Amino acid sequence: MGALVADCALRIGLVGLGSVCAAVHYPGFSRIPGVEVGALCDTDGQLLDRRKAEWDIGVGFTHYRSFLRDSGVEAVAIATPNHLHRELILDALEAGCHVLCEKPLGMDHAETAMVYQAARHSGLRHMTAFTYRFVPGMNYLRHLVRTGELGELRHARFQRLQDWGENAIGWRQYRAKAGSGELGDMGIHRIDYAEDLLGPIRSVCSSLKRVVSRASSADGVSCPPQDVEDWVAWIAEFASGVTGVFEMGKLTKGHGPRGDHDLAELNGSRASAAYRLHTPHEILFGVRGEPYAPRPVPEEFLKRAGSPRDSASGDPQRSFRYDQAWEFVSAVREQRECHPSFYHGMRAQAVADAIAQADRERRWVDVAE
Numbered sequence: 001m002g003a004l005v006a007d008c009a010l011r012i013g014l015v016g017l018g019s020v021c022a023a024v025h026y027p028g029f030s031r032i033p034g035v036e037v038g039a040l041c042d043t044d045g046q047l048l049d050r051r052k053a054e055w056d057i058g059v060g061f062t063h064y065r066s067f068l069r070d071s072g073v074e075a076v077a078i079a080t081p082n083h084l085h086r087e088l089i090l091d092a093l094e095a096g097c098h099v100l101c102e103k104p105l106g107m108d109h110a111e112t113a114m115v116y117q118a119a120r121h122s123g124l125r126h127m128t129a130f131t132y133r134f135v136p137g138m139n140y141l142r143h144l145v146r147t148g149e150l151g152e153l154r155h156a157r158f159q160r161l162q163d164w165g166e167n168a169i170g171w172r173q174y175r176a177k178a179g180s181g182e183l184g185d186m187g188i189h190r191i192d193y194a195e196d197l198l199g200p201i202r203s204v205c206s207s208l209k210r211v212v213s214r215a216s217s218a219d220g221v222s223c224p225p226q227d228v229e230d231w232v233a234w235i236a237e238f239a240s241g242v243t244g245v246f247e248m249g250k251l252t253k254g255h256g257p258r259g260d261h262d263l264a265e266l267n268g269s270r271a272s273a274a275y276r277l278h279t280p281h282e283i284l285f286g287v288r289g290e291p292y293a294p295r296p297v298p299e300e301f302l303k304r305a306g307s308p309r310d311s312a313s314g315d316p317q318r319s320f321r322y323d324q325a326w327e328f329v330s331a332v333r334e335q336r337e338c339h340p341s342f343y344h345g346m347r348a349q350a351v352a353d354a355i356a357q358a359d360r361e362r363r364w365v366d367v368a369e
């Protein structure tokens with residue numbers, strides 16, 4: 001990698017300027033030397049004007065096609081509601097842009113397979129925003145698995161338990177815009193990092209549950225009730241022979257509002273290890289006969305190689321997310337695949353579809369190849 005390529009300029013546009021764009025994409029891209037956040041796009045004109053002022057960016061569009069035609073950006077980061085991802089990705093590829101897109105990549109496996117194939121044939125870079133792959137504790141867990149320090153992996157558990165309350169949560173509570181509820185919102189990240197750690201999931205059985213109606217906002221304004229699940233659990237058999245137990249829920253009191261319980265715990269023949277989001281710079285490690293003890297994440301795993309962020313500054317539960325933008329930009333500059341790519345977005349969606357089918361049909365379902 002020559003210095004010239006490493007520093008080369010990249011003009012990126014942000015599409016969908018809501019919560020995740022403000023919390024993750026803008027702060028991630030804006031701190032990378034040589035990257036210019038050159039244009040913004042959101043159908044909400046008031047929000048667009050606010051972001052332009054906040055981030056001191058002069059170029060903004062309320063229509064995506066004008067944005068692609070006139071902004072001159074070389075890459076886009078898409079963070080709109082899920083039902084728009086497919087069309088926006090295909091248009092961006094058609095316009096010759098590298099694409100980072102939020103999860104879930106599409107509404108079902110067929111959509112994600114379509115965008116993956118289009119991206120692959122375009123020769124452009126493509127990345128799915130599976131942000132939790134970048135947590136320092138997760139980087140270290142991956143290293144322990146790959147170096148065999150845990151021994152032969154036997155079983156594992158993955159939990160995302162939060163307390164979102166019972167009010168309406170916008171587009172996320174409608175299948176037509178979100179595709180699914182907790183499964184596509186929180187579950188899909190855990191499918192991705194479980195497969196990253198343990199290899200492909202072969203078969204699943206599951207249960208999905210809609211617990212509350214969410215038929216009014218916090219201000220008491222009525223809206224149609226939700227038609228997706230608040231809670232989902234599944235057992236997964238991995239091709240490696242490992243068994244995983246997963247549980248995700250938005251209504252788990254005791255875990256909010258800043259609780260954000262996120263756990264990946266691996267049990268091997270030599271040792272067990274656990275990543276937890278609320279202590280991202282340490283893992284738990286335990287061998288036979290001893291209780292878990294915290295183990296600091298070594299320096300080399302605190303951030304991605306070359307990442308411009310200072311791993312010692314900022315809120316460690318937030319700042320790791322900026323490494324996602326670094327991975328995307330590095331892949332563009334180095335002309336290599338992104339990790340995770342659209343392939344991983346498609347793969348996780350195949351597992352998510354199997355989980356939904358297993359619940360509908362009350363049986364074990366094999367994941368599509």
Ligand SMILES: NC(=O)c1ccc[n+]([C@@H]2O[C@H](COP(=O)([O-])OP(=O)(O)OC[C@H]3O[C@@H](n4cnc5c(N)ncnc54)[C@H](O)[C@@H]3O)[C@@H](O)[C@H]2O)c1
Nearest residue numbers: 016017018019020041042043044079080082102103129131
């Ligand atoms: N990776 C993560 O950790 C993570 C976290 C939160 C959300 N997400 C994902 O990010 C996406 C956005 O979620 P959010 O919470 O930021 O939602 P949000 O509702 O806060 O923001 C979405 C924005 O998209 C805009 N928008 C809608 N249609 C548009 C269009 N046609 N063109 C341009 N902009 C349009 C909306 O006006 C809104 O500002 C979702 O896919 C969600 O699943 C990922």
